[in-house]
Amino acid sequence: MEQKNILSVKNLKKIYSNKQAGDNLALNDLNLDVKEGEIFGLLGPNGAGKTTxxxxxxxTVVKTAGRVSVWGFDLDKNPRQVRASVxxxxxxxxxxxxxxxxxxLELQAGLYGIKEKDRITDTILKLVSLEKQANSYARSLSGGMKRRLLMAKALxxxxxxxxxxxxTAGVDVELRQNLWKNVKLLNELGVTIILTTxxxxxAEEMCGRIAILNKGNIVALDSTKNLLDRIQTKKVTFKTDIKININDDDLESLKIVSHLDNEVCVSxxxxxxxxxxxxxxxxxxxxKIIDISTDDGDLEDVFLRLIKN
Incomplete structure (x- = not known):
């Protein structure tokens, strides 16, 4: 079944004008579609335009040009519906x-004008595993709980x-895994997720598709798998019974990364x-080769290559 687009962005531009410094192009002709039910990653270095x-x-920021529609609502014609859909x-x-x-959560529901009988506060608290802390002061919550509470507020x-x-900026590994689990759960319930990171x-762990932004431009937009397939360089480590004699130019494109007694790593x-x-x-x-291990490279390699070019 063809998934339909839940978010559609055409030629989106944002220019911040500054009398002293001149114009700053934060988003330059951005085009992307996010499909219903996917986890979509928006990647890029700081200042790439993700937050804009x-x-x-x-x-909270007014675009300079272009079209944005969410859930079929046009941002120019139905700004309130767009905000309510996100x-x-x-x-x-x-x-x-x-x-x-x-x-x-009750206050937040009030701000959105949700009637008391339609509120799902307890369901949300359960979803982010805060039902035990439902009545504790927010200041007494751990960092991880606060993150989950922010997620609850958005729901x-x-x-x-x-x-x-x-x-997961600035959170420890365990907490990151926990948040990932929560996000996947949410996605399984049918919520479309856009993740900037x-x-x-x-991105590799979570996202089916990824757009890479640099200086306001999309430099790549593809499935995570295809992006990873674009990496040409492979690393291999060989363990051998004796030290071997091997040089960079023995084969085309071969590079010796490290060479210890009976272990050599090449790319x-x-x-x-x-x-x-x-x-x-x-x-x-x-x-005799005792052991071989390979490393396929990761998104970092794609990212750095794309951003360099």
Whole structure:
């Protein structure tokens, strides 16, 4: 079944004008579609335009040109419906320390004009595993709980799209795994997720498709798998019974990364060398190969290549 677009962005531009410094082009002709039910990653270095993009959807920044539609609503014609269709989990923790999670969610529901009988506060608290802390002061919550409470706040009006802005910036590994689990759960319930991040492993772990932004331009937009397939360089480590004699120019594109007594790590380009040639080269010296481990490279390699170009 063809998934339909839940968010569609055409030629989106944002220019910040500054009399002293001149114009700053934060978004330059951005085109992208997000499909219903996917986890979509928006990656890029700081200042790439990710936050500007989110703020335009949130209604806190006014675009310069272009079209944005969410859930079929046009941002210019139906700004309120667009805002109601999006839940945003901000980067910084901005919670009132003297309210309990339940109270905060009830207040948030009130702001959205949701009638008491239609509120799903308890369901949301359960979803982010805060039902036990429902009535504790927000200031007594741990960092991880506060992050989950921010997520809960974004869910109060049951938006079809949730945007997570750098959700795991500055959090420890365990907490990151926990948040990922929560996000996947939310996605399984049918919520479309847009995730901005500069942690590439996060994008690799979570996102089906990724757009890479640099200086306001999309430099790549593809499935995570295709982006990873674009990496040409492969690394291989060989453990051998004796030290081997091997040089950079023995095969085209071969580079010795490190060479210890009986362990050598080399990199090569997949389209120039196949692994058999490499194994034959090593065996030529009457050497026994005890172990081989390969490293396929990760999104970081794609990212750096795209941003360099």
């Amino acid at each position: 993009f989110i703020n335009i959807l949130a209604g 839940g945003i989990v901000p980067q910084e923790v901005n919670l009132d320390p003297f309210f309990s999670p339940r109270k905060l 109060v009006h049951q938006p079809p799209i949730v945007i997570l802005d750098e959700p 500069h942690y590439l492993e996060e 090569y380009e997949k389209n120039k060398i196949n692994i058999e040639e490499l194994i034959n080269l090593i065996k030529k010296n009457n050497v």
